[in-house]
Amino acid sequence: MKVLKGRDILALGFMTFALFVGAGNIIFPPIVGLQAGPHVWMAALGFLVTAVGLPVITVIALAKVGGAMDALSSPIGRVAGGILAAVCYLAVGPLFATPRTATVSFEVGLAPLTGDSPMALFLYSLAYFAVVFWVSLYPGRLLDTVGRFLAPLKIFALAVLGIAAFALPAGDVGIAEPAYAAAPFSQGFINGYLTMDTLGALVFGIVIVNAIRSRGVESPALITRYAIIAGLIAGVGLALVYISLFRLGSGSHAVAAGASNGAAVLHAYVQHTFGSLGSGFLAVLISLACLVTAVGLTCACAEYFSQVLPLSYKALVLILALFSLLVSNLGLTKLIMFSIPVLTAIYPPCIVLVALSFCKDFWQSQSRIVAPVMLVAAVFGVIDAIKGAGFADSMPHTLANLPLSDQGLAWLVPSLMMLVVAFVVDRALGKPSEALA
Structure with missing residues (x-):
């Protein structure tokens, strides 16, 4: 019976972690840390419940049914389950989340260096989705390309930022915003909920299971065990990233007071701490974070729709990459404006589905x-x-x-x-x- 070696299990955990950590995950905690002030750790606790706990539980729930979302949604019937799955895959795939990885990585990482022009965004997104297309063509190699190469690079960049947050704070903790002073746990809980990682987990479940199967593992019990271990490794990694970014934000009052979003906090801290190298470092970090997430989403969507549409996996990867390229050029503001109401409507039934499966x-x-x-x-x-x-x-x-x-x-x-x-x-x-x- 084929089993995974220790290094393969670790690579699987790194891959799962890397799939989850996109730019949104890096941007939310710093602004919470800044605005929560002395209440930062109570806010962090609420954030971790919804931004780490729910996604890990979702991965475990999917692992128990073989990774496919349609197996998890079987109690509501094939038609309703198919509609729910299609809506989730489209929402966290080519309609919103995948294009947003390109626009966020551009606007946060490269726009300060290249200028925020439509042509610059188009050229960046063209190169970006060319890489996404190439890596996504070979899902059987995902454990190698993401788990062994891209994920370690991403983890290294995040580790540098996390260590700096604790070792080189930009200043003292500031005063809490009124909402955080009144209910820090609740505010953190809400912000973690808005990361929408549970929807991502529903999509990534099949990617994780297929990565395990690509190593020749066929035993359902072993597949479930390895997927759960991968989910737990990813959860620990997410928690460490979030905690360090909360610390970064809470100590950035002196350089980022009045910042309206986490991107501004990150820019201010990185520029203050790393000087002229700051913007370049942030560009690499954000681009890596978003690229890995985009690959995971594209693989998952192509895998799902190849089973329900008369199109091959490779044809769907091309279609998804081209469509995501077009949508990404709408710009980040329009994407967020369209995506928030749709995702807000989708999220509650998905949480109910995962919770009741246990x-x-x-x-x-x-x-x-x-x-x-x-x-x-x-x-x-x-x-x-x-x-x-x-x-x-x-x-x-x-x-x-x-x-x-x-x-x-x-x-x-x-x-x-x-x-x-x-x-x-x-x-x-x-x-x-x-x-x-």
Whole structure:
């Protein structure tokens, strides 16, 4: 029976970590650290729950069902599961996340050096997606190209930044913003939720499992074990990155006071600490982070759609790379504007799906529980999305002011209520065979 060697397991963990850490993951923590001030570590705790805990749990849930999202969504039926999977893959693939990796890496890393012109963005994105296309053509080699080469480079760059954050703080901790002074854990929790890494985990699950299979491992039990280990390694890596970036942000008050986003905090700190090399270092770091994530997303999307469309994997890689290239040239502002409402609507039912997958032994019938709770989560997720898109004034007052709606969690209370109702109905009906009898 084929098993992975220790170095292969470590490379798999590095690959999983590298797939998750995109530019958004690097930009969010510094601004939280800056704005949380002396409450930074309580905010960090909330952030880690949603930005590390949920993605790792999602990887584990997928590993238990073989890595494919359609296996995880089987309780809601083939059609609904297919629609959910397609929407998730498109959203975190060619429509939003993959193009955004190029625009973020350009605007954060290279625009300060080359100028923020449409031609500069086009030339950068053309070269960027050419590399994404070439690496993604060979998914069986992903463990080698990402796990053994790109991921270590990315980890090295992040390690340099993380060590510098603790060894060379730019100054003292500043005063907390009012929101963080009042509820630091809640604010951190919300910001971690907005990284959308759980959606990424749903997409990357099949990439991780296929990377294990590419080494000749066929045992489902071993595949699950290795995927869980990879998820845990990635979780530890993510936590270390986030903690160091929180420290970077909290100590940057003297050089980045008033910064409106994490990119500005990073620029200020790196320029202050590394001088003239700062911008170049940041450009390499962000580009590496985004490139690896883009490769993972492209491989995952091509793998999925090659199974449901009459197109080959390589043809889909080309189509996805070209489409992502076109969308990336819309610019970061428009991409974020379009993506936030859509992702806000998708996220709640996906969280429900992952959470309930661990409780399947408690139900008489999974479909009776998962389907109605996911439906309620989706409906109220759409309400959150409409409000987040700026249409709160046109909504009924009750819907616009649901419990936890200010935190983007208006779906949580109705979903829990639906879970209780579904559980009672499930118990009353008994097992499906008994109900038919």
